[in-house]
Amino acid sequence: MDHSLDDGYAEAAARKRAAGESGMPKTVRAKLGLAAGLVLAALVVTVGAAQARVSAPVVAKERQELIDRIDRETAAADKLEDTVDKLRAEVSARQRRALRHSGGDSRADLVGVLAGAVDVHGPGVKLVVDDAKEAGSGGGDGPRGTSGFSDTGRVRDRDMQRVVNGLWQSGAEAVSINGQRLTALSAIRAAGDAILVDNRPLVPPYTVLAVGDGNELSTRFQDSPDGLYLDALRDNYGIRASISVESDLRLPAAPSVIVRTAQPSTEKDTS
Template sequence: MSLLTNVMDHSLDDGYAEAAARRRAAGDRGMPRTLRARLGLAAGLVLAALVVTVGAAQARVAAPALAKEREELIDRIDRETEAADELESDVDELRTEVDARRRAALRQSGGSDRMELMGILSGATEVHGPGVKLVVDDAKDSGAGGDADPRGTSSFSDTGRVRDRDMQRVVNGLWESGAEAVSINGQRLTALSAIRAAGDAILVDNRPLVPPYTVLAVGDGSNLSTRFQNSADGLYLHALQENFGIRTAISAEEDLRLPAAPSVIVRTARPSTESAQPRTEKGTS
């Protein structure tokens, strides 16, 4: 009975009891739980600030290198653009020289003024004289889309932008009104020229043009201007201006200079009626 009584009275080993007492004593003397939580939060904030600081320092170190690469790229673009401009200038000079030599050769071989006129009408030679300057530009608030678009956004054609078909009608109207030579933004038009669209861009002979579109037409000055404005295509352009905000300005000019077309390729040819007739020669007997 004394053993059972001892087990009941001392159910927990004395060593466990002493360890529990020591833990309680250490807890009473140790750091409060709220303070430990605050210290942990502070340590986390310090670590986050350290990461941000290191990232900013790395970005500051890399910024000069990126700026240098950007400047080098801009300089390279400027150099290439300047080289392209020089080459284009050389091409224009060579084309002018070729035209002059061709005209001289035609005169020496008995060429007439008709050959000169054919060169002008075909766009193979540079031309200057009185004519009309017509500037066509997009509507003031036009864009790829949006509520500010004066034509709305219901379809591709209902926009405030000048389209390829608009420029086709303008050019055809000028030809019909008596223009002898036409160019758009310095691009000479010929009987083989094509005005097409690529997205929102207008292509003339596969060369993209940007607004405003400056159309130069050599012809009978003020008479050409009047005939064009009274034509169906001139009235169409006026309707675009009145209804959709397309901006236009037309004026008669005393002297316009139009460059020659970059290349005029003859795909087919046939002899004229005069040259096709057989020649008869008197024989000697």
């Protein structure tokens, strides 16, 4: 009992003290370090929560101000668009009266219809094209094998281009997409996942109205290469499409019809 501690333990403890090491066990040191880390983490979280609570009303106020500004600008844009539509209709009516007074005939009305300068109505077909129910990544086979698009279940701009061109070739006299009248100068392009018609973004489903001989137009389009292309998209990628014959369709005039090369003639007709 006089020498219960081995001399070797006493020497090892002395060496640790001489090297400045603590005699505290490693498990105790680990627990103290973990406790200190937890206290520091709790302090950081508490400070962050306090700052978020202070800044939350400011963020909410700024967000609401942005929403209110968007609503005001949207209402102003809608009002201006309505004014433009009224002025365009008035200009079109004055043009028709001037043509009649100057000896214009029915050919002027036909030109206006074909150019999209006047609103039209009549029989035709209604074609609705929509994305697949579960649009997702597809393989590289089929009519879109070299398109470069990974999401093959979405309707693309070139799909709508083929649909519209197929309707024109099948005998359509006037065509619109989601209320946007198409002319010889119209462009169907893409901006990301959105389809633009004359720089106006459209959202699916895409409703295409085409005025013409309804039954013949429907048959000719479905038998055309573009109609078969649409069938291939439906069969291979699940893109939804339906066509129906309508007795009376109403298409608005094009937003703007710009004459690029024609100029009024100053010479009198002597014939």
